[in-house]
Amino acid sequence: MGRNRATLADVARRAGLSKTAASMVLNGREGTRLSAEAHQRVFAAAEELGYRPNLAARSLRTRKTATIAFVSDIVATTRFAGDLIRGALDAARERDHVLLITETQGDATFEQYAIEAVLDRQVDGVIYAAMATRRLTVPAAILGGPVVLLNATSPDGLPSVLPDDEGAGRCVAAALLELGHRDAIALIGRNRLKEDDPEVSLAARARLHGIRQTLGEADVSLLAECFCAEWLPEHGYAAMRALLSKPKRPSAIICMNDRLAFGAYQALGEAGLTVPEDISVISFDDDPIAAWLRPSLATTALPHEQMGRRSVELLLDGGAAEPSLVAMPLRRRQSLAPPAG
Amino acid sequence: MGRNRATLADVARRAGLSKTAASMVLNGREGTRLSAEAHQRVFAAAEELGYRPNLAARSLRTRKTATIAFVSDIVATTRFAGDLIRGALDAARERDHVLLITETQGDATFEQYAIEAVLDRQVDGVIYAAMATRRLTVPAAILGGPVVLLNATSPDGLPSVLPDDEGAGRCVAAALLELGHRDAIALIGRNRLKEDDPEVSLAARARLHGIRQTLGEADVSLLAECFCAEWLPEHGYAAMRALLSKPKRPSAIICMNDRLAFGAYQALGEAGLTVPEDISVISFDDDPIAAWLRPSLATTALPHEQMGRRSVELLLDGGAAEPSLVAMPLRRRQSLAPPAG
DNA sequence: ATGCTCTGCTAAATCAGTTTAGCGACCACT
DNA sequence: AGTGGTCGCTAAACTGATTTAGCAGAGCAT
Known part of the structure; x- marks a missing residue:
């Protein structure tokens, strides 16, 4: 790699100046008293030789590697x-x-x-x-x-x-309230481990907190909360089935992430229910599948x-x-x- | 970063030897005549100082940066x-x-x-x-x-x-033949651009070639081939609907990638058909969704x-x-x- | 005593830059 | 004439490693 690259010394020689001069010109140093002509000569030489500084050498001196x-x-x-x-x-x-x-x-x-x-x-x-x-x-x-x-x-x-997971939680809850959902909002994806151990996750707790806060302000509480061992499609599927087996059917589902929502969609499809006419679904993450699902899934995007x-x-x-x-x-x-x- | 790191000179000084000696010992140079005791002293000094070589300096000399x-x-x-x-x-x-x-x-x-x-x-x-x-x-x-x-x-x-996309094509075709599929295998995802312009894709052509070759050897030809403008779920969905509207229903579908297959699943679901009882589906890529789909999707994995x-x-x-x-x-x-x- | 080899080690050059200290020429001023 | 300042530039030190060339001393033979 980089065999026969021109060095600063080559540039200086070609410009008929010292390394010092060449270095100063190329670094655009202020306060140097080098003539306009010297500047020109250095730039020309660097250009002609296709000079590029060796950053290993530079950083040895400057202790900066960029x-x-x-x-x-x-x-x-x-x-x-x-x-x-x-x-x-x-x-x-x-x-x-x-x-x-x-x-x-x-x-x-x-x-x-x-x-x-x-x-x-x-x-x-x-x-x-x-x-x-x-x-x-x-x-x-x-x-x-x-x-x-x-x-x-x-x-x-x-x-x-x-x-801002908490903000996302508030946002998700607000979106449902705004549409008129109140007493039949269910949550899929509670998880003790994720909620209680900050070394595992901060998102679960923050999302939950945001949701509760906004619902609370509207004096609404969740119809049901399903716990899931993991946030994978199969768990969302199982949770959705469990919800549908209960007497009161939810009007909207909040899933803690899109993979759970994907599983929930599968269960809803099997049950012959249509989204969003029968049940609204909203979620977190904006995984690529959210846009691919039919109907496409509303979600809050992780701004990675x-x-x-x-x-x-x-x-x-x-x-x-x-x-x-x-x-x-x-x-x-x-x-x-x-x-x- | 890396303020006050010990240098080779520090190690040498502490070991009571020259930089040369320290360098040779630490690099495990063969053929040097340094005594066992010198080795020990250098290792000990390096250990005590937590010495780590400065790779910028080293690579300046060796022209290797690892x-x-x-x-x-x-x-x-x-x-x-x-x-x-x-x-x-x-x-x-x-x-x-x-x-x-x-x-x-x-x-x-x-x-x-x-x-x-x-x-x-x-x-x-x-x-x-x-x-x-x-x-x-x-x-x-x-x-x-x-x-x-x-x-x-x-x-x-x-x-x-x-x-090895061609091998994957052969493999996919062979899997279907093995199960007994013959004259009702349809393909979703033909695409002229991808097939004809190697600067766009090499995969499309190779996969197609592999499929055709293996089917050909078994004297089988494809029931239908659907062209898709892109390899996205919506195109797979449209292609699957088109296929289902034809008189002869396919027994198996090969999709050129998993996202197309995902779309095909959606169309099959809507049509009330079940995978794999009514129609088998097989695909390429092994996108994470392949494992999440219900039923899970057979596919050939890109070995990234x-x-x-x-x-x-x-x-x-x-x-x-x-x-x-x-x-x-x-x-x-x-x-x-x-x-x- | 001299020359030779071998052992165990080091001084100094080198890599390609940046930076400090300062040199010589020229001018102005007293 | 001497002094001081500015201008335009450069020599040399420095960064932290590797590597080449070679030195001092010991042991041995002649």
């Missing part, structure tokens, strides 16, 4: 990770930085390795990302420099970026791209210690209608 | 990208390398920028990845060093990694993780010029059954 480490626990298992990374990549490019990406797979040994690997490469800062919104403790090794937590918080008071972007901005500009919340926009789709009758 | 660039056109829009990256990350870690990831978004300016950014950082090689299997021309700038094409080929005869891994191996070990094909395993699921009657 490189950010993106350390995450698990990227592959969730389809959202791509958006997180994309947002970070975009913001990084805008600021002339580049991303060194590593994955720990939740394994302490791998994490240790990943962190050493990026620190050895003198990265300017670390974005420590979690794929499920949760609380975690960051390894001490990275505390020597700037760190931003992405989709996570820590007890250390480090700057962090989180989706925005979050990725924000994390880079926070890292490079320095950010406040309190978590930076990113709004989860409501995607109004076909699965919403006023209650029947 | 860093690989992963340049892709678009990562975010496809859920598969994560697997490609994960495989590459795993293989890279096993070989003590790290990945610098950039994205061009199919934009020439961004691509130029991305390539300069990674070359400036002296990467040891470039993995040039495409998110849709296709043919492309790589920018001349990266030809100065090792390059591997991932999910793509180029006319330059560079080493490349591709999924394997491919990512292979690309790193090829890059570091040097690879043959002919494309390295990675098998697409068949996932047998509930959507397959012998033809009715």
